[in-house]
Amino acid sequence: ELRGCLLELSQDPHGTRVAQKVVEEAVRRGMVDELLEALPTQDMSSLACSVTGFHVVVKLLELLPDGMVEPLLETFCSNPKPLASDQWGCCVLKKCIDRSQGTLRDRLVDTITENIPQLVEDPFGNYVVQHLILMGEKRPTEYVTRVIDSLQGLMLDLCFQKFSSNVLEKCLQNSSDSDRNKIINELLNGSEKCPPSEAVRKIIFHQFGNYVFQQALEVAQEPQFSLLVEHSKQHIQDMVCRNLPPKEKKEKPADAQGGDLPVVSTADADALLSPVGSLSLEHAKRLATKLVKKYPALAWGLAPEALGLGVGGVAGWYCDHFSAYAQGDYAQGDYDAAW
Incomplete structure (x- = not known):
């Protein structure tokens, strides 16, 4: 019927x-x-x-x-x-x-x-690509390699797009070391207009790119991990040490006609000078602080006060986070509480 x-x-x-x-x-x-x-x-x-x-x-x-x-x-x-x-x-x-x-x-x-280069930037097509990446009970699979190979030469630009950055994260999480290195090396190489350290800085403090960078740090093996640290350390430490503008209401100066002139705060001015898609200064500082606390290699040479730790907590934090590194590739001599 x-x-x-x-x-x-x-x-x-x-x-x-x-x-x-x-x-x-x-x-x-x-x-x-x-x-x-x-x-x-x-x-x-x-x-x-x-x-x-x-x-x-x-x-x-x-x-x-x-x-x-x-x-x-x-x-x-x-x-x-x-x-x-x-x-x-x-x-x-x-x-x-x-x-x-x-x-x-x-x-x-x-x-x-x-069609992967177009699909990864599509609001719905990116889910199809992610489905390919996650196929199979045992990963990585050949499909992950094919996805990564299809995106070679485009990785840096894809970090700055919402949907494609999600795909790059999935690739980093579910690929072999050799395929991960293809992504990380491309991010580290920058481009003709953007040298490696500047490219890394843009990725770290971009609203979408920062997730790709964090995932890269999470899964990178040597020597890629050390290269990521080398190109990002100064930018991250500079942000950790940067002072946030005071959150206080300012008096608005009157103009010649008796009206109010617009007042631009330090944070607003910083945002105006930043590239489109960059994190706010406050957000960027929180991210940088999180990274130096999670990855001790990023904190070498950084004043303990910059981490917001009191005098009593400084020694304990460095002991906990650096003791393992003192015996490995990041050995810097015996721990010194005064450092």
Whole structure:
């Protein structure tokens, strides 16, 4: 009775629940042919981008037997880019990746990989790329390597974009040491217009880039870790030692006409002079303080008072954080409480 209106039901906020139940029962009762006749493959692409219809498509992908799901997968594999960039289509495409096998999956992944530089900056496409990175029970997988290789030459710029910076974080978390080094080395190399130390400074104090930098420090091995420290240490220590403007209300001077002249605080002036996307001075200082406390190598030579520790707490903090380093690559001689 629902055969003629199942497609319409799938696109209705309430009818979609009925359509999903029909899919479940049709598969359970062996009525797949009748089901696919009521939901023709040629209509699946539009249904996949529907706020209600995509639930029905996902249900089909989950429940259809292997032999009968392939035509549906072929439909989506032939042109996955529009799906990847759609709010609901990206969910369908992720399910297609999971359900496909063999050469069909290879074709789908190949097409996605060709478009990765565009997808990582897309509000929805980036989730498809992250899905590739997180595929498989044992990581890293070959898919992570393919994602990273597709982004070579673009890493520095991608740090400053909201969605692509999330992808870079996932790559750093789930890749092999050799693939991580590809990302970290590119960040350290800077560009023709931006030397390494300046590039690192921009990343550290950028609203999105700082997360990539923190993740890089978290996973980096030698010599990349020491290089990250070398290029960032001075910038971080300068920020730790920087004084924040006092938070007090200032009197507004009157202009010649008796009106009020705008007063720009030190923090506002600092923000005006900073590149677009930079953290506020207060936020940047908190981040820098957090980093020197977490990574002792960033704190060498920094006055203890800059960390906001009282005299009684200074010695204990340095003992706790530097004792392990005194026996390793960062050995600086015996601990001296007066230092």
